[in-house]
Amino acid sequence: MTLPSLKEILALPAFSGAEVLAGQSRLDEPVTWVHVSEVMDAWRFLSGGELLVSTGLELARATEADRVAYMRSLVESGAQGLVLELAQWFKDVPDELLQTARLTNFPLVVFRNEVRFADLTKAAHERILRPHSPSDHESWLESLLDALAETGRGPSFIEGQLGPVLALPGRPRGTLLATLEALLNCHFNIAETARNLGVRRQSVYYRLEQLTGMLGDLDAPHRRTSLVVALELLKRTPS
Template sequence: MQTTLHDLLALPAFAEIEVACGRAQLGQPVTWVHISELPDAARFLTGGELLLSTGLPLLTMTESAQEAYLHSLAQGGAVGLLLELVRNVQEVPPALLAAARQLDCPLLVARREVSFEQLTKAAHARILAPVTAPAEPSLEPLWRALTETGRGADFVTAHLGPLLSLPLRPRATLLSTLDTLLTVNFNVAEAARRLGVRRQTVYYRMEQLQVMLGELEDARRQLGLRLALELLRTTESSAPP
């Protein structure tokens, strides 16, 4: 079951967080919580993120730039923005609030100092909590898949399960990134070139992949992931439209 913004707001760590706008969209699934004070944070997003900020990038922005900032986050796939209204800004800028209302984008605020570290830890624990005990990744299901009909799905789920449960956009982005990293033996510069993104973006996605899938450097683990991706492609390409 996917974790939503509503689920995160019910956590004790989020007790001080208020909803300033976008309450109707709190049912959106959240795939990650990311802290960023960059005005162009959207370029790092894969989709489904809740962005945390103290409002630092807003200080030097014009009203039109603030609107563009929120639009860029929405276009990048962010499901919401959480602002701490303590150090850098004390009130939500009117232009930003107007843009959030226009987009019906969840805008969350903390009017007292909060620990972003605690928020992210609590959120990720909730997002990554397994519904059932995960199967231990093993190559054994592969051999059964080669000899017994219908065992490929078990193998794919054991190796890629957390990614398969994501919404379509982040699922496709992270699967493509994983496939590329395996192809180039985790050469970040080459992966960034092939994916058409910055190296920082690849590092960010690698962090997500490692938290969701576990250790990625083991050779047998990489082989299992390669085979699982190939089985997944075969299954999806043969599925009826």
């Protein structure tokens, strides 16, 4: 299984009513994740291939020049598109946004009525993370790694996911990275992780506590997926 294309995401029932206004020729490109974002500097948090969903709250308050800069920042960061709800803050797409999207061939999608963003992200993420066989998993992972590499966002993605651990001295860094990888491979089964690492369960619990303290919540499926990707990217990064 490869990552779903933007066309596939928009074909999901939750996206019924979505209208593509620009970037139609890029609908076959893969979507790595879907984020709800209302900030003007969203580009700082992107790794490439993301589809952003917005009500336009901050865009409505911005100047025309800032709106153009916002759209161009999404293009330059490798985002896959912008979904804009035309309900509360906008009744139509501002001309400068639409023209910039068309000039840059950037996918701009609109809903002309209120939609539940939770439904959009849930449906999209279930499609992106659909269960797959080991061979499918390799294909899916390769597609995601390629998308990050093509946009040059690999290093920033690694730093964003693993930064506090990578800042440690060599030995503790290596120990925690190996433990994190083992936990992910064992779906956070402590006993199995301990056996695979050849250590006691107490050691795994202690390291997991350290990892959680440095990296935050490790329970969410999308967070674990991001860590798998970051670890694989790290292996491919020259020392």
